[in-house]
Amino acid sequence: MFQKQVGxxxxxxxxxxxxLLAVFLGWGMQAYSLLNWDGAVDIGFQxxxxxxxxxxxxxxxxxxxxxxxxxxxxxxxxxxxxVGLLRKRLFGFAAGLMEFAITVYFPxxxxxxxxxxxxxxxxxxxxxxxxxxxxxxxxxxxxRKSFTQ
Amino acid sequence: xLKPSVLTWIxxxxxxxxxxxxxxYVQFNVAVNPNSQQTKDMIIGRxxxxxxxxxxxxxxxxxxxxxxxxxxxxxxxxxxxxLGRIWGYILWGVxxxxxxxxxxxxxxTEREYVYPSVGPLVYYTIFWGFFVYWGVATIAYATLxxxxxxx
Numbered sequence: 295m296f297q298k299q300v301g302x303x304x305x306x307x308x309x310x311x312x313x314l315l316a317v318f319l320g321w322g323m324q325a326y327s328l329l330n331w332d333g334a335v336d337i338g339f340q341x342x343x344x345x346x347x348x349x350x351x352x353x354x355x356x357x358x359x360x361x362x363x364x365x366x367x368x369x370x371x372x373x374x375x376x377v378g379l380l381r382k383r384l385f386g387f388a389a390g391l392m393e394f395a396i397t398v399y400f401p402x403x404x405x406x407x408x409x410x411x412x413x414x415x416x417x418x419x420x421x422x423x424x425x426x427x428x429x430x431x432x433x434x435x436x437x438r439k440s441f442t443q
Numbered sequence: 444x445l446k447p448s449v450l451t452w453i454x455x456x457x458x459x460x461x462x463x464x465x466x467x468y469v470q471f472n473v474a475v476n477p478n479s480q481q482t483k484d485m486i487i488g489r490x491x492x493x494x495x496x497x498x499x500x501x502x503x504x505x506x507x508x509x510x511x512x513x514x515x516x517x518x519x520x521x522x523x524x525x526l527g528r529i530w531g532y533i534l535w536g537v538x539x540x541x542x543x544x545x546x547x548x549x550x551x552t553e554r555e556y557v558y559p560s561v562g563p564l565v566y567y568t569i570f571w572g573f574f575v576y577w578g579v580a581t582i583a584y585a586t587l588x589x590x591x592x593x594x
Contacts (some may be wrong), residue, residue, distance in 0.1 A: 332483030352497040359551035367544050384589060391533060392540035392582075399512050399541050 296436045303438060306433030307379060310390060313374055315432040317397050317428070320423060324361040325348040331358065341412050357382040368396045387441040390434050444527045445588050454535075454580060455521050462542070463517055463571045466509060473506035491558030505545065513541045520581075531590065536585035542578030546571060551566070 296306030303311075311367040319348075327334035340361075342354040372393045378386015401424035405416040447455075474481045477499055483491055486502055493499050517538040523531015549571060558566050566572065 349495055349497055350529060352495055356497065356501055356552050358549055363544065363547045367540075367547060369456055371540065385586070388533060388536055388586065388589065391537050395516070395537040395541055396544050399544070402508040402512055403504040403545075405504075406507045407500045 296433050303382075304437045306412040307440065309420045309433045310379060310409075311376075312388070312429045313426040314372060314379075314393070316422060316426055317368075317372060317393065320397075321364055321372065325366040325369075327361045328358070328365065341408075341415055353375045368393055371396070382441055384441045387434055387438060391425075391431060394434070397423045398431070445524070445532065446527050447525055447593075450584060451524055454577070454584060455525060456546050457573075458517065458521055458577055458581070462577055463514060463521070465569075467514060470506040472512070473502050474510060477506075480590065488557060491560055494556060513538060513545075516541070526562040528569065532588050535581045536589075539578040539581035539585070542574050543582070546574045546578065547560045 296309070296425065298305045300308055304305035321338045323334065326382055327340050331340065332343060335343055341356075342350045342357060344351055344354045344358075346354070371389050375386055375393050378384070378389055380386070401416075401419035404419050405424075408416050469482075471477070473486060476482055478493075483493065487493070493502075516534050518533050520534030520536075523529075523534055525531070536584050554566075554571070557570065559592050561570050
């Protein structure tokens with residue numbers, strides 16, 4: 295099913311593009327968080343403020359670090375993935391797998407860390423990023439022969 | 444088929460000795476008994492304690508995710524490259540990307556606490572540095588090998 299050709303790309307690759315858009319929504323929100331942390335807390339994307347008690351400040355520091363790293367590492371990988379996938383190149387396939395591996399890995403870390411305190415946020419991270427990214431990995435793999443050097 | 448080169452074996456052995464085996468041991472201890480002094484000695488420094496509850500949860504979350512996702516990917520990738528399979532190099536690149544990702548996060552969140560207790564030599568080698576060096580090396584090497592390969 296994922297190999298069925300729909301226009302210029304197989305269905306699975308269209309699904310990969312949709313998942314990448316969801317992932318980029320996350321990176322966009324992380325970038326917004328760095329620019330306006332309290333605003334990101336107000337809309338529910340971040341959970342802790344730097345003005346709270348010691349524990350809340352510690353969580354905020356950790357979340358801020360993750361936001362910064364998301365902008366520095368997976369965001370550029372995701373851009374490489376989109377460019378490469380649009381051109382049906384092998385580097386897009388590899389970058390896409392790297393991107394999705396990260397977006398499966400970190401929601402897992404987040405869920406294990408905060409399941410007891412922020413369960414709804416953990417569930418959002420799992421359903422919006424981890425599970426779609428896992429599907430994206432499958433879609434990329436079944437279409438691996440679509441990519442050239 | 445991508446026949447393993449000398450560099451392949453160096454990266455496999457380095458990954459096994461300095462990344463995989465120590466991380467399985469350490470993260471298993473964190474997952475099973477995060478509050479034991481033996482665990483804290485390994486992940487923070489000898490005689491050190493967690494800063495607060497968040498520190499325990501952060502360590503616990505990373506440990507479980509490493510055990511169920513990152514370390515199996517690393518092991519499968521290493522087996523794949525030894526067998527000369529393309530998927531091995533892809534899994535290596537993927538596990539390298541995760542290794543670099545979590546290492547940069549830990550640089551921002553943990554360095555100020557861990558670095559003073561372990562010193563520069565240990566920090567920039569076995570404690571933190573090897574994970575970045577290995578991750579970057581596997582991404583670069585996998586990319587180079589795959590550039591000649593057909594999927």
